[in-house]
Structure formats: C-alpha cells, structure tokens
Amino acid sequence: xxxxxxxxxxxxxxxxxxxxxxxxxxxxxxxxxxxxxxxxxxxxxxxxxxxxxxxxxxxxxxxxxxxxxxxxxxxxxxxxxxxxxxxxxxxxxxxxxxxxxxxxxxxxxxxxxxxxxxxxxxxxxxxxxxxxxxxxxxxxxxxxxxxxxxxxxxxxxxxxxxxxxxxxxxxxxxxxxxxxxxxxxxxxxxxxxxxxxxxxxxxxxxxxxxxxxxxxxxxxxxxxxxxxxxxxxxxxxxxxxxxxxxxxxxxxxxxxxxxxxxxxxxxxxxxxxxxxxxxxxxxxxxxxxxxxxxxxxxxxxxxxxxxxxxxxxxxxxxxxxxxxxxxxxxxxxxxxxxxxxxxxxxxxxxxxxxxxxxxxxxxxxxxxxxxxxxxxxxxxxxxxxxxxxxxxxxxxxxxxxxxxxxxxxxxx
Ligand code: HAM
Numbered sequence: 171x172x173x174x175x176x177x178x179x180x181x182x183x184x185x186x187x188x189x190x191x192x193x194x195x196x197x198x199x200x201x202x203x204x205x206x207x208x209x210x211x212x213x214x215x216x217x218x219x220x221x222x223x224x225x226x227x228x229x230x231x232x233x234x235x236x237x238x239x240x241x242x243x244x245x246x247x248x249x250x251x252x253x254x255x256x257x258x259x260x261x262x263x264x265x266x267x268x269x270x271x272x273x274x275x276x277x278x279x280x281x282x283x284x285x286x287x288x289x290x291x292x293x294x295x296x297x298x299x300x301x302x303x304x305x306x307x308x309x310x311x312x313x314x315x316x317x318x319x320x321x322x323x324x325x326x327x328x329x330x331x332x333x334x335x336x337x338x339x340x341x342x343x344x345x346x347x348x349x350x351x352x353x354x355x356x357x358x359x360x361x362x363x364x365x366x367x368x369x370x371x372x373x374x375x376x377x378x379x380x381x382x383x384x385x386x387x388x389x390x391x392x393x394x395x396x397x398x399x400x401x402x403x404x405x406x407x408x409x410x411x412x413x414x415x416x417x418x419x420x421x422x423x424x425x426x427x428x429x430x431x432x433x434x435x436x437x438x439x440x441x442x443x444x445x446x447x448x449x450x451x452x453x454x455x456x457x458x459x460x461x462x463x464x465x466x467x468x469x470x471x472x473x474x475x476x477x478x479x480x481x482x483x484x485x486x487x488x489x490x491x492x493x494x495x496x497x498x499x500x501x502x503x504x505x506x507x508x509x510x511x512x513x514x515x516x517x518x519x520x521x522x523x524x525x526x527x528x529x530x531x532x533x534x535x536x537x538x539x540x541x542x543x544x545x546x547x548x549x550x551x552x553x554x555x556x557x558x559x560x561x562x563x564x565x566x567x568x569x570x571x572x573x574x575x576x577x578x579x580x581x582x
Contacts, residue, residue: 188483188490191488191490192479195326196279196479198322199277202322203277203301203318207275208275208277208301208303209276209277210276210277210278211276211277211278212280213251213254213258213260213261213278214251214257215250215251215280215281216248216249217248217249217251217256217260218246218247218248219249220247221249221256221257221260221465222249222256224256224464225255225259225260225433226253226256226431226433227373227432228372229369229376230430230431231430232253232284232430235285236284236285237252237284238250238294250282251282252282252284253431254278254280254476255300255431255458255474256461256465258276258278258302258474259302259465259472262274262462262470263465263466268467268470272304273303273304273306273311273472274303275302275304276301276302276304277299277300277301277302278298278299278300278302279297279298279299279300281295281297282295284296290446290449290484291447291449291450291478293480297478297479297480298453298478298479299479300475300476300477301474302472302473302474303315303473304462304470305470306472307457307471309406309413311473312406312410312436312457313413313414315455315474316333316421316475317417319441319475320419322477323441327486328452329443329485330443330445331441331442331443332443332444333419333420333422333439333440333441334427334442335410335414335421335423335437335439336424336425336427336428336439337396337403337406337438338375338395338428338435338456339395339403339435339436340400340402340403340435340436340459341435343398343402344395346398348374350393351374351377351392351393351395352370352374354388354392354393355367355370355374355388358388361387361388362384362388363380363385365380365382366380366382366385373432375428376428378392378428389426394426395425396425397425406436407437410437411423427439429454433460433461433464434456434458436457437457437473438457439456440453441453441454445484445485446481446484449481451478451481452478452482453475453477453478453481453482454475455474455475456473456475457471457473459471459472492544493543493544494544494545495545495546496522496523496545496546496547497517497523497525497545497547497548498525498526498539498540498543498547498549499524499527500527500533500537500548500551501527501536501551502553505553506551506552506553507526507527509551510526510527513549513572513575516576517575517576517579520576525539525543536548540562545562546561546562546579547559547579548560549570556569557569557571557572557575559575559578
C-alpha cells in the first residue's frame with residue numbers, strides 16, 4: 171500500500187492528500203463554466219479598502235469585523251479580498267467591459283480572507299469558485315447561473331444538497347418594507363440581541379439570520395419581504411421559478427432568506443448541505459443590480475454566486491485515491507544514475523509518469539520506493555549496461571532494451 175500524508179480532516183485541506191480532490195473540483199468547474207461560455211479572470215489578492223466598504227456594505231459583519239486591513243508604505247488603506255464580486259465589478263468598470271456585448275459572463279477561483287472564528291468549514295483563508303453574469307436583468311440569467319451551480323453539485327456528486335430561493339426585491343421597492351420591519355423590531359427591541367438592536371436602522375434584514383432565541387421569536391412574527399414585493403419584482407421572481415422548474419432544478423422557497431452582503435437585489439439563493447455542521451452553506455449568491463453604478467459605472471444589472479471549495483470538499487468526504495506511477499527507474503550502479511535521469515526525462519515528455527531515486531538509495535531501498543509510489547513497473551538499469559523490466563504486481567521480469575521501454579509501457 172502506498173504511503174500517504176495524513177492530515178487531520180477539515181482542518182488542513184491544503185496538504186497533498188487532499189489536492190487530488192481539489193484539482194478535480196476545479197477541473198469540473200472549468201468544464202461546466204466553459205461549456206456555458208463563462209470566461210475566466212483573476213483579480214488581485216488585495217484592493218483598496220474603500221471598494222469593500224462601498225461594495226459589500228459598511229453595516230455587514232464582513233466590513234465591520236472580518237476584514238484583514240492594512241496600510242501600505244504610501245499610507246493607503248488596503249484589504250485582503252473577503253469576496254470576489256466587488257473586485258470583479260471594479261474590473262468591469264475600470265476596463266470598460268460595459269462596451270462589450272452584454273452580458274459579460276465571467277468565472278473566477280482563488281483564495282479569499284475573512285477574520286472569522288475558525289472552525290470546521292470556516293477558515294480565515296478559504297477558496298471560492300464563482301461566476302458573474304453582468305449586464306442583463308433577464309430572469310434567464312438568474313436561471314442560468316443557478317443551473318450552473320446545480321450542475322456542479324450534481325457532477326461532483328455532493329450529497330444532501332438543498333437549494334433555497336428568495337427575493338429581496340429592488341432597492342426602491344424594498345424601502346417601504348424596511349420601514350415596516352424596523353418598526354416591528356423597534357416595538358420589541360427589548361427581546362433582541364445587542365447586535366441586532368444596534369443594527370435596526372442600518373441593516374434590519376440581518377435579524378432574520380440571528381441564532382439568538384429572543385430575536386428568533388421576534389422574527390417569527392415579522393413581516394415578510396416576499397409578501398411585499400412590487401409587481402415587477404414579483405413577476406421576475408415568478409419567471410425565475412418557472413425557468414428553474416423547466417430546467418428540472420429543485421428548490422424550496424425560503425421567505426426568510428437573507429445574505430451577509432449589502433449589494434443584493436431581487437433573486438437571492440443559497441445551496442446548503444445536510445452533511446455539514448453549523449457551516450452548512452456550500453455556496454450562494456444573487457442579483458446585485460445596483461452595485462456597478464454604486465462603484466462608478468453605468469447602471470448595470472448583474473447576478474452571480476460563489477461556492478466555498480473547502481466546504482464542498484468536506485461534504486464530499488472522499489478518500490484520496492492512492493497515488494500511482496507507470497514506472498520507477500532503479501539503478502544498480504552509481505554510473506547508471508545519469509542514464510536514469512536522461513531516460514526519465516525522455517519518457518515523461520512522451521507522457522509516461524516516471525520517478526527515479528533522488529535520495530541515493532541502495533537497490534533494496536529503491537525497490538521499496540517503487541512499491542511505496544505504487545509503480546506499475548520498475549526498470550532496473552544494471553551496472554553492465556543491460557536493463558530488465560519488472561511487473562510489480564506479478565513479479566514477472568524480462569530483459570529489455572531501454573529504447574523499447576516506451577512501447578512496452580504503452581502496450582497496456
Ligand atoms: P458569501 O456567501 O459570502 O458570498 O460566500 C460564498 C461562499 O463562500 C459561502 O457560501 C461559503 O461556502 C464560502 N465561505 C464564506 N466564508 C467562508 C469561510 N470563512 N471559510 C470557508 N468558506 C467560506 C460571496 O462571497 C459573494 N461574493 C457571492 C456572490 C457572487 N454573489 C454574487 N456573486
């Protein structure tokens with residue numbers, strides 16, 4: 171049995187034993203996004219702090235408590251990106267992408283940073299994959315991006331996933347509702363958590379997300395936004411539901427769904443997985459029709475989502491497959507090492523996976539190493555210049571010309 175790194179699960183999913191699954195997740199995402207015409211892009215690891223304050227919102231937990239913010243040598247305030255939508259929108263505006271045919275469909279992946287209390291599924295540096303469809307308010311785009319997430323979950327085989335769907339309405343239409351919600355909260359402020367009480371005026375919707383028993387009680391009787399949508403927001407929501415139904419994407423309507431970022435408008439959604447503990451959301455997103463104009467661009471509706479890579483890996487909980495190689499090249503004499511290096515290079519360029527001994531092991535040690543890496547065959551370069559090829563499973567051995575090895579290895 172090949173040796174493997176054994177990292178504690180859920181705490182350190184960056185060591186080699188978990189890399190195979192991480193890479194395969196990214197490959198699946200590339201395939202799914204690519205076939206729907208989403209182009210990959212990157213944004214920097216840090217941006218002006220003001221971008222996140224304006225984009226994500228000053229009243230959010232992310233901006234209030236979770237940003238890694240520092241001053242550079244020029245006295246500018248910079249922040250390690252806590253999320254990807256504001257940076258993608260910044261790039262959209264800065265690079266005049268509104269002049270391209272709309273919508274501009276983008277995909278990204280990479281590390282993000284939030285100063286949260288670490289636990290299983292919640293890290294201070296984590297990874298997201300995400301898509302953004304910028305420049306359309308059509309419900310077709312809502313259905314398309316949600317379907318992409320659904321495809322990702324299905325193709326990866328993530329078990330126990332549920333899609334929750336809601337709508338926040340447009341900013342203008344929401345105003346009246348928010349006043350109603352605030353007065354409900356004010357009228358029972360004694361029962362609320364301090365955090366919710368402090369944010370009645372700036373972010374009353376977050377009260378729906380609270381775990382505090384008193385707050386939960388108050389929110390049980392709170393007016394619900396879905397019942398207060400104006401006719402065009404309600405119509406938009408109806409169409410999204412209809413399109414998802416037609417695409418056989420299952421969902422449940424969650425009238426109390428809210429999200430931790432301020433930019434959302436209309437459709438919001440959350441994919442949760444019942445195999446995870448408290449951090450059960452594997453991804454989510456929604457429309458953000460006001461964000462691009464808020465960042466100085468033209469009025470541009472958009473929708474997208476991001477998924478947490480580590481949470482998906484936790485939900486999959488797969489054992490890494492044992493590593494294996496086509497060939498190990500062993501040497502019986504020191505002077506054969508040069509030949510081994512040259513031959514390994516040649517075979518690798520021809521597509522064969524090959525390892526050689528880099529640690530000066532004895533012949534016995536090299537054979538052990540061939541076992542450890544699960545090599546299908548071992549080529550032994552003898553001191554007298556001859557060579558033999560050994561099938562590791564059967565122990566069968568034959569004299570070979572090194573020049574013929576490529577063909578022999580490829581023959582099965
Ligand atoms: P978010 O809900 O803040 O949305 O994050 C998306 C996902 O990232 C979460 O559902 C979760 O799986 C993962 N995640 C968040 N924080 C952590 C953490 N500390 N450790 C591990 N995983 C985490 C956004 O970031 C939006 N930009 C999504 C979006 C894109 N909306 C529109 N477009």
